[in-house]
Amino acid sequence: MTSTDAALSGATAPDEPQQRRGFFDFTLMAVLLYAVYAMTPLGAIAETALNVARGQKQRPSWLATFKGRELATAVDDSAVADASAAEGKIPLPIATAAEKHKIDVEALAALVSVHGSCTPTTCDVTAPPRTSTVFPPVAGKARLSADEAAQAIAAAGKEHGKNAELAVEAMFVGSIPLKLALSQAERSALENGEDVEVHAPFFTPSVRRGSLQGALSVIAVYRLRTLAWPADPGFRITSPFGDRMHPVTGKQAFHNGTDLGTPTGTSLFAAHNGGVKRQSRDSISGNYVVLDHGLGIETVYCHLDSAGVVEGTRVRRKEIVGLSGSTGRVTGPHLHYIVRVHDKPIDPEKVGESPTRGGGLSDPPPPVPPEKAPEKPKPVKPKTAKGAKAADPKPADPKPADPKPTGGDPI
Ligand SMILES: [Zn+2]
Structure with missing residues (x-):
């Protein structure tokens, strides 16, 4: 029917510029190809073939891939x-x-x-x-x-x-x-x-x-x-999610994650069970890990000193995903932590266990005892000898505080 339309428009408007029709045909072809890929079992076969080529395991069948896709759009x-x-x-x-x-x-x-x-x-x-x-x-x-x-x-x-x-x-x-x-x-x-x-x-x-x-x-x-907080809750949030002045560029920018003042070598934990979707490095995020928790939920851990997981493997909730560091574009060691739902970043402090939201009433005892953290961050000396007690409203915080006012990062 579309070809008849094209033929019809060609017949009634013979002096239509050739270039416009070429562009129209190209767009139509792109839409058709996308429709075949996204909505038909043929597309599912192509996707399964891609998965096989990538060496991805755990695939029930090509038809399941098709049905699974139908479902992926189900979660609003x-x-x-x-x-x-x-x-x-x-x-x-x-x-x-x-x-x-x-x-x-x-x-x-x-x-x-x-x-x-x-x-x-x-x-x-x-x-x-x-x-x-x-x-x-x-x-x-x-x-x-x-x-x-x-x-x-x-x-x-x-x-x-x-x-x-x-x-x-x-x-x-x-x-x-x-x-x-x-x-x-x-x-x-x-x-x-x-x-x-x-x-x-x-x-x-x-x-x-x-x-x-x-x-x-x-x-x-x-x-x-029920997402777990990615580090010991005692570490200070140095830059929250949302609009802020960028510490490196000095411009107003949207901060798509939460920064935690974790010194180099601090253990960082998987927010939930999931697959290691990516473990890589670039000039902005430094060493980073992306975890896929299913149903469109992902967490990202940036500026790691070293990653503790391998791409393509699975991790359990609160397992160590890496050690905090200062790789990539940073002004000091910290974790830039992102939570996203279908690629849209959301405020990590507002979901799961966060120092702001609290641990939740049903919080089970954490499987990782505090002494399991292998690298102990440097002890922090009190900044001011006198008057420090009066200034600090919190009594005896056992966790080391961030020694430096760590900045954020561009991503
Ligand atoms: Zn950040």
Whole structure:
């Protein structure tokens, strides 16, 4: 039909400049090629071939790649970012309900932040949610209180122990379909078969487009809410996320991450389980590591003295990803830490465990004890001998403070 249009326009306007038609044809061809790549199984085959060429493992099948892509657009990134940023604190009804039913409080908070609303005394989980996904009413109810939702998660998650993501997924898609998906993932020899994002190919299309999408939106918010802080929380934030005067160029610029005054050699931790998407070096970021936590969530660690992980491998939450340093464009040693959702940077202080937001009520005991940090930063001498005590409102901070007013960086 498009060729007829072109022929038609050619016939009715014979004196149309040749150049314009050439440009039109080129644009049309580019759009068509993109459509074939992005929306058809042929594109999925091409992508699978690329993955094979890159030596990437863990691919269920070319069709799964296609189906997985269909799903990737399901998680509404702006809703995810808004929901997690706006509701960092845990409302009391959520805390009470989670405690009562012994479920992960952040999972319930994520559910309510995507699919419900809270007042100081009550939280409701309602349909339809903010996103275009479907929250399946539990036991025929379209509206649940925080307490009922907590009870439903607890029941759905019985078989999954402490894995809150699987509990949420089971609550949405049902326990039996999830069990089948888990066993199929196992049969496909997926090492990360428990990661919810690899389950998509094992559900029917209607589940994928409906309740699974709903589950993934909640799980994405849950992951953001449970990101670990990348360094010991005692290290000072030397430059927050947002607009600022650039310390090197002196111009007003947007700062896409948070700077931490971590001396060279300080251990830095993975914010969550994930894959090492990139471990590289450039003149601006220095040595850096990009972790992919799934569902569009990534964290980036810049100016490292050395990276502790290898591209293409997987890391666990709070595992050491590298040692802080001053490589790249910097005015002193520090960590430039970025959190992004579908490539859009968000304020790291507003999600997960941050010194600003606090550790969260459900914070499990950290798997990395403080003495595990191998390189002890230089002890800091008090800047002023007298009057220092009166000036410092915080009593005896055990963590070393940043010795220098470290600047930021351009990225
Ligand atoms: Zn920075």
